[in-house]
Amino acid sequence: MSHAEQTVEDMRRKIQENWIWFLVLGIALVIGGLILIAAPLATSVAVTLLIAAVFFVGGLFQIYNAFKVQGWSGFLWNLVTGIVAVIGGIVIYVNPLVGTLALTLVIAAIFLAQGVTQILLALKIKPHEGWHWVAIAGAISLVAGGLIWFDLPGSAAWALGLIAGISVLMNGWSYIAIALAARASRHA
Template identity: 60%
Template sequence: MTQMVIDKWGRFLALGVLLVIGGMVVIAMPLASSIAIALVIAAVLVIGGAIQLWHAFSVKEWSGFLWQLITGVIAIIGGGAVYYNPAFGTAALTLVLAAVFIIQGISQVMFSLKLKPHDGWGWILTAGTISLLAGLCIFFEFPLSAAWALGLIVGISIIFNGWSYIAIALTARAVSKAQQTPGHA
């Protein structure tokens, strides 16, 4: 624990509380959050694609010029499609999320079975099973899951991020109090 964190534990606590509240807001409005996420990704794709096109034309002599050009055009078209129709983008991202969870879950379950005699294998099996079930729930609820899945996942992530700052703040506060007690060296 650095002295700066100990001295400013209240700021870490405030950040954590704000993130938890923000995560709850995202979860409370999952459709709006999912569409907002899709729009941000659309903007990143369009901007990234434009930069990639600029870069491709600045190194025309490079053997990867054509592939970089194609990749940039695809990113711009994909980002534009998501921006033009955020519901489509949200649906597409939801399917990608479901696929990632399913593949990750299967991978973690298989990995846990390889580790089976070692301590901790059960935690990996549990995590893999949860990922697999989450992916299947999202997939089998599709297209309805497009209205809630992205917002829920992002909201949960923000809440856990907030709780991590709260934990850091409370630990720093305990260290600060210990430093202030008489006889502390």
């Protein structure tokens, strides 16, 4: 048995031994995801505040790093980027609704770009089996981006929270699926 096969087997055994904890984690994440979906504005603002904190702290570290490696050719770029991140973090923290609107706009643009890219890819790989799934995924991204974009500024109240909630919910379902599969194979 190769090292990779042994690693996979060890992981499988650990999951089977601890399947109940995977199930508990999955259920907790599903409940958390449902809560996030139920309160999308609060979730959107919370996500925005978290991003503000990341910008602020990351910016401080970037400024510190710029001075730490001052002789480096990227000193000025690092310093300016750090200052902008700190200021951006403060601005978003002071007015999280404006930050939420800006982040929602970025997410809409990403979905639109991803949708177009996936549809073009689907058309490029069209003779291959399964190309239509790529096209469907692209169409869904395009529709989601359009819905968010055309509902601005109203979508700022629900988009980030809904996306975060769906992500957490799906994560929970994946852990539940892993736990149930491990339980079934343990008893087989």
